[in-house]
Amino acid sequence: MNILKRAGTISVAGLLATALAHPVAAESANAVLKDANGQDVGTVSLSQIPAGVLLKLSLKGMPPGEHAFHIHAVGKCEPPSFETAGPHFNPGNTRHGIMAGAGHAGDMPNLHIPPTGSLEVELVNAAITLDSGKTNSVFHPGGTAVVIHDGKDDYMTDPAGNAGNRIACGVINQGPVTVGRSPVR
Numbered sequence: 001m002n003i004l005k006r007a008g009t010i011s012v013a014g015l016l017a018t019a020l021a022h023p024v025a026a027e028s029a030n031a032v033l034k035d036a037n038g039q040d041v042g043t044v045s046l047s048q049i050p051a052g053v054l055l056k057l058s059l060k061g062m063p064p065g066e067h068a069f070h071i072h073a074v075g076k077c078e079p080p081s082f083e084t085a086g087p088h089f090n091p092g093n094t095r096h097g098i099m100a101g102a103g104h105a106g107d108m109p110n111l112h113i114p115p116t117g118s119l120e121v122e123l124v125n126a127a128i129t130l131d132s133g134k135t136n137s138v139f140h141p142g143g144t145a146v147v148i149h150d151g152k153d154d155y156m157t158d159p160a161g162n163a164g165n166r167i168a169c170g171v172i173n174q175g176p177v178t179v180g181r182s183p184v185r
Contacts, residue, residue, distance in 0.1 A: 027047070027048040027130035027131065027174075028045065028046065028047050028048075028130070028174075028175060029045070029046040029047075029130055029138065029139075029172050029173060029174050029175065030043060030044065030045050030046065030172070030173055030175060031043065031044045031046075031145065031146045031170030031171060031172045031173065032170050033059070033146065033148065033168045033169065033170040034077065034079070034168065034169065034170065035061075035079075035167060035168050036079045036080035036081075036082075036167065037079070037080075038079060039061065040060075041059060041060060041061050041062055041168050042057060042058050042059035042060055042062070042168070042170075043057075043058050043170075044056065044057050044058075044146050044170060044172075046130060046138070046172065047130075048129065048130040048131070049124070051124050051126055052124050052125050052126035052127065052128065052129070053124065053125050053128050053129060053130060053138075054122060054123075054124055055108075055122065055123055055124070055125060055146075056120075056121075056122045057069075057111070057119065057120065057121050057122075057123075058119075058120050059111075059113065059117075059118060059119045059120075059148075060117060060118045061117050061118075062113050062117045062118075062119065062148070062167075062168065063113065063117065063150070063167070064113050064114060064115045064116075064117060065112075065113060065152075066110050066111070066112055066113075066151075066152040067110060067111045067113060067148050067149055067150065067151070067152060067163075067167075068108075068110055068111075068148070068149035068151060068152055068153035068160075068163030068164075069108045069109070069110065069111045069146070069147070069148050069149075069153075070088050070089075070104075070106045070107060070108055070146070070147050070149070070153075070160075070163075071088070071089040071105070071106035071108065071125070071128065071138065071144055071145070071146055071147075071172070072085035072086050072087065072088055072089060072106060072144060072145045072146070072147050072169075073085075073086040073087050073088065073089045073090065073106070073142070073144060074086035074142055074143065074144070074145065075142060075143020075144050075145055075171045075172060076143070076145065076171065077145050077147075077169035077170060077171055079169075081165070081166060082145075082147060082166035082168075082169040083166070085145040085147050085166065085169055087159055087160070088104040088105075088106040088107065088159065088160060089104060089105050089106030089128070089138065089144050090104040090105060090106060091105055091135045091136050091140075092104075092105060092127075092136070096156070096159050096160060097153070097154070097155040097156040098155050099154075099155040099156040103127075103155075104127075105125075105127035105128050105136050106127075106128070106144075107127075107153070107155075108123065108125060109123060110152045110153050111148065130174075138172050139172075139174065143171060143172065144171075144172045145169055145170060145171050145172060146169070146170050146172060147166050147168070147169050148166070148167055148168040148169075149163035149164050149165065149166055149167060150163075150164040150165045150166075150167045151163050151164030151165075
């Protein structure tokens with residue numbers, strides 16, 4: 001038993017040493033979400049991690065219920081419909097939905113917003129990167145955006161999961177979240 005404990009400790013220490021010896025590029029990005037009236041309804045911060053991109057959402061004033069959440073192929077969010085954000089981010093030219101196959105790189109799990117309208121959640125998208133030279137990078141020419149829909153994604157209907165209208169949108173920008181002022185350079 002004592003040998004197994006030591007082996008587990010050594011394995012964990014080895015993994016940590018490996019992670020520290022091979023750091024991932026410290027890339028970050030952000031998006032400020034606005035609703036159709038131009039009101040701030042939250043932020044999304046993105047960080048490159050070994051498994052893909054970690055997205056941290058902080059939402060407020062959103063309608064409760066189940067809502068689709070996607071990364072869209074164009075970095076433009078013109079209200080009220082946000083159609084300027086284009087289709088889902090799909091560099092692999094695949095069908096939509098995890099129930100229909102690989103899905104789009106921009107397909108994400110549905111959000112379950114409580115009656116308060118506020119939600120803090122973290123999730124990982126393994127199909128995208130913040131490395132600008134790669135085909136699945138969210139920093140391609142024309143940019144990308146995060147979009148929340150009024151309905152839930154059914155995870156199979158092409159091209160957008162029958163998710164309904166777009167109710168919030170934010171352009172993905174390089175760097176940390178800044179609200180109300182430009183980052184210091």
